[in-house]
Amino acid sequence: MKIAVFGPNRRVGVVVGDDVVDVNGAYAKYLTERTDSVRPAARAAHEVPAELNSFIEQGDDALAGANTALDFLSEDSDKTGVDGEQLVFPLNAVTLHAPIEGQSRIFAALANFADHMQAAADNTSNGSDKATLDRLVSGGPKYFIKDPRVVSADGDDLAYPRRTNLLDYEAEVAVVIGKRAKDIAANDFGSYIWGYTLVNDWSIRDNVSFGPDFQYSKNFDGAATVGPWIVVDESLDPQDIPVEARINGEVRQSGNTKSMIHSFASLGEYLSRDSTLFPGDLISGGTPKGTAVDSSTRDAEGKFADDSLFLNPGDVVEVSSTALGSITNTISGSRGGKK
Incomplete structure (x- = not known):
């Protein structure tokens, strides 16, 4: 799995082919449409964080959640999030940042x-x-x-x-x-x-x-x-x-x-x-x-x-x-x- 940091908000994405997927947003959509989670956005923020170091610290659970989100999104013809936001971006249309946070060494x-x-x-x-x-x-x-x-x-x-x-x-x-x-x-x-x-x-x-x-x-x-x-x-x-x-x-x-x-x-x-x-x-x-x-x-x-x-x-x-x-x-x- 290729974990990138992309876009103006420096969100975690997974590179799939020539695209990068906002996995936090995709996981929130999965929770909303496929589970009975009461607060899917809050749960997604905890389990598949959009910030790199939090994503890393979440360990195998974040990677598993990201894989679940990718599998779900691949079967869904609608690639937008719960609020209509874009979830899949062409790599050549976004900025990839260095995958390291400022507090890291x-x-x-x-x-x-x-x-x-x-x-x-x-x-x-x-x-x-x-x-x-x-x-x-x-x-x-x-x-x-x-x-x-x-x-x-x-x-x-x-x-x-x-x-x-x-x-x-x-x-x-x-x-x-x-x-x-x-x-x-x-x-x-x-x-x-x-x-x-x-x-x-x-x-x-x-x-x-x-x-x-x-x-x-x-x-x-x-x-x-x-x-x-x-x-x-x-x-x-x-x-x-x-x-x-x-x-x-x-x-x-x-x-x-x-x-x-x-x-x-x-x-x-x-x-x-x-x-x-x-x-x-x-x-x-x-x-x-x-x-x-x-x-x-x-x-x-x-x-x-x-x-x-x-x-x-x-x-x-x-x-x-x-x-x-x-x-x-x-x-x-x-x-x-x-x-």
Whole structure:
């Protein structure tokens, strides 16, 4: 099931073919016409919420209610709700928002694909940089947080940040947390995964420090594209999901979550120690090789000999997975500092 957030009121919808269905409205119609519910709208708001995090928190009951609503609507020639409102919308006629609420968090794994880190090490001659890369790979999981309040969605333009000349892309797969999790064991983490989505972890590569200000290079308006929806499918193996990045149609990254150094289960165990993960939180698993930063050679001073693989205004960037769909953004504005 593909769970989307759509329209001006940011309602939960289920993508069916080329349409998106307002399942809260469809479930209210089902309750009104097929049951003896006294307050069908109130019951629908509780059982199949229109708000994403409430829908996620409702768990299997919300998914079951959504399936009931879809089955009912497929048999009903009238696709309008109890008050005559539209319930089925063509995908090409609505706005899909990033499927994350503002109060949720994006935990992004750092240095979590060995091939990405090895490629970066191979392309630098600076001993200090090599030591830093080795330190990032060694030991337990490492992560940073991206601000969910300023995420971008599939189809959005991404404004080139003025503070950089070196804007980079990172194709990633993220798991969506389905219930409160604290101090969980890695072996139990699978039951806390509600679904999966794509993330483009946009990154600034100028003068990156892996100290306290590292997050400055990872956070700016639009710095995480999330979507286009959340795939809820228990048959998916979180450690066997392919992901690719294309720049202007050229494949730059092609990887699979099976190559993650620390699995989603290990990340979940680490992040939940003494801290609660909440329904709707995302854990993004890191990126494989093929980013501009790991594909470009740096000299002994850490400067890029050729920065042509970094993004330019007008570039079209697509992150895709055969299991999850695709998100596409166009870079707008001007490359900072370049005349």
